[in-house]
Amino acid sequence: AAGASTVTLLDYGAGNVRSVRNAIRCLGFDIKDVQKPEDILSADRLIFPGVGAFAAAMKVLNQNGMAEALRTYMEKDRPFLGICLGLQLLFDSSEENGPVKGLGLIPGVVGLFDSSNGVKVPHIGWNAVKITKDSQILDEIEGRHVYFVHSYRALPTEANREWISSTCNYGENFIASIRRGNVHAVQFHPEKSGDVGLSILRRFLGSSTPSMGKVIACLDVRTNDKGDLVVTKGDQYDVREQTPENEVRNLGKPVDLAGQYYKDGADEISFLNITGFRDFPLGDLPMLQVLRYTSENVFVPLTVGGGIRDFTDGNGRHYSSLEVASEYFRSGADKVSIGSDAVYAAEAYLKTRVKTGKSSLEQISQVYGNQAVVVSIDPRKVYVKNPGDVEFKVIKMSTPAHHNQVNGGRDGRPIGAYELAKAVEELGAGEILLNCIDCDGQGKGFDVDLVKLISDAVAIPVIASSGAGAVEHFSDVLVKTNASAALAAGIFHRSHSVCERAFAKRRHRSQNMMFECS
Ligand code: 1PR
Incomplete structure (x- = not known):
């Protein structure tokens, strides 16, 4: 068919x-x-x-x-x-x-x-x-x-x-x-x-009319080598400049940029703290400040991700992921985005088919509602000769591949993107942020095959992410798949006029009908 x-x-x-x-x-x-x-x-x-x-x-x-x-x-x-x-x-x-x-x-x-x-x-x-x-x-x-x-x-x-x-x-x-x-x-x-x-x-x-889908501006945030919290952006997740100094790419201040994107018309803003306080989330006061300041002037949904899990600090005090999430919510976040911890939860669930109710994903979802919990999936393509060679769902592309999860953008995990998406949906995720490491920062468009696979597989909204390089890429992925929103980072950081065009589509969607086809 x-x-x-x-x-x-x-x-x-x-x-x-x-x-x-x-x-x-x-x-x-x-x-x-x-x-x-x-x-x-x-x-x-x-x-x-x-x-x-x-x-x-x-x-x-x-x-x-x-x-x-x-x-x-x-x-x-x-x-x-x-x-x-x-x-x-x-x-x-x-x-x-x-x-x-x-x-x-x-x-x-x-x-x-x-x-x-x-x-x-x-x-x-x-x-x-x-x-x-x-x-x-x-x-x-x-x-x-x-x-x-x-x-x-x-x-x-x-x-x-x-x-x-x-x-x-x-x-x-x-x-x-x-x-x-x-x-x-x-x-x-x-x-x-x-x-x-x-x-x-x-x-x-x-x-659905392409521009009916939301357009989300994403700010990858991390502490640079000088200790400042900056907006950065990777190339297939590598955020360091290709210079002898090898510094973390610095694209500006998180609060300023978020405010700018809000004024330009972004439907939502996401902050992903990609390394900053991974080992000690609540110790990272600057990130909590970023949320507080941003939410004073930005009146669209704010999502924050990175480091949401249980942890024990240097003094032996244990913090549950729920406490971490609560702190984010109190600081102005509307949604939290969970990466690695949701992968572990999904892996355990797929082994036992038992919902323990103890994972971060389940707990936060139970307390704050699933609309407040996004799961961030970071797949990387793995090419296989025969679909039967692997236990994961494989899709036929121009060159065949299946998508394996890379945990929080770092370590590869033995779980397919499809299997992960289905599992986290059952565990209580309210939305899936579907990245694609191969496409990240490439500007060649979203991975439509991948987005289609996942957005057809789950009933919760899927946010397509990674690869936007032109305004048309947004309508492309929103028309060709069941994604409810498209998220991008680099394209907005690079050009202010692109922001206006991408977000303006939302504001004047009927007038833009011809423009989208040109
Ligand atoms: O595992 O719960 O601590 O969460 C870590 C989070 O950090 C995950 O959401 C993971 O996606 C993200 N992350 C980890 N490492 C990186 C990295 O870049 N080195 N960034 C990273 C993820 C990817 C996208 C990006 C889009 C659009 N950023 O969100 O914004 O690919 O980019 P583009 O439009 O420029 O192509 P945990």
Whole structure:
């Protein structure tokens, strides 16, 4: 079967469907062409941009068994979008070169526009449609104009009333769109109807609007060799400059930068303390101060990670991870992000399948609620020859690989990213921050295969992280996967104008529809 980011296209070869193809690609989807009836039956979502004449189209569909497959597909209420003739073919019959029998799904006869009403035929032009019921894909277009080009039309009748989702007037009222369950069809051309049309296609494609996903600015923070807490950024997790001094890369002050990203429009801010107080979290007063100061002026959710685990200080006093988390919450954090400790908990859980309730993850989640607990996963690709060679979930990429967890970004652990994600979800994680060591700091885009694997596997929100290098990378990962948010670091540190563009998409998402496709 085609993947979740693939659209199956029924192009029976009667005309130009290039614009439909371009629109689908522009929205970030791949196209799989129907070659045989089975391709229809196995489609995740099917678009049928009918072009040409009714009789000729039905002849082709009947000859190669496609008509039967189409009927079965729609009877099973599978996602379908017919365009223009793709709507008309769903009716009982058409008068075009006929009468000719159609697919017979919707009662009614498709007939020629009545020019005695004083209208020119064919109907070519932009018209507003009147929504008559919840159409799912046409919401918000009432009163907006869409592009029509056709001589034949189906008329609303008592028999087909339940199918009609919108009508249009051109000398007479005709059916502009139908919907029943997941079966949609439109008489107009969404692929030629500007941003209104693209938003219709996007809704059908089930892609939550890319900019609906949150964009999160991440600040990796650590103490440098002089003892200052600075924002740094690694290259595949290596944060030291490639200079003889080999210093920790210093990109600025955490509170200032967080404030800046908030002003620019970031949906959330994450601080990851990547080494600073790993061995003595509550001793790191500067980090707690950073949270206190930041939360005075930043009014979006703040997440803090790094070093959340039980520990015993130099005087032998034991601190539970819950105390560490509580201190973070008191200082202004809304969520804590757990790395290594969640890996140990998941490993133990996978061995015994017993939830002890004692891990940091479980305890914090029980006290503060799972919405306050993020688990940070740091996978690194491991290439395998045969999927059977390893006990972990393997995905086929351009080159095959499975993703192994690297603990807190440091030591490799014998657990796959997929297995880890499933386990921490069961243990009470409310969100997964999915990094990718191979992509970190590379600016070549998110690891879409990895993000898809994990975001399809769990029911909790997944934050895609690592690799953003252009504004388009955000919409790319959000359209092609089930990720709820995209997080980045380097791209924001490098260019202020990028921040404005990336975050502005959130603020003006409808106006940015065309921009995203350019
Ligand atoms: O194990 O609970 O103490 O948590 C340690 C935390 O520190 C984990 O969340 C782990 O991801 C993080 N971490 C550890 N070492 C590093 C490092 O960089 N050397 N940084 C590190 C993680 C990775 C991302 C980064 C994205 C986006 N940072 O969060 O911000 O990859 O980067 P990009 O947009 O520039 O590509 P524990």
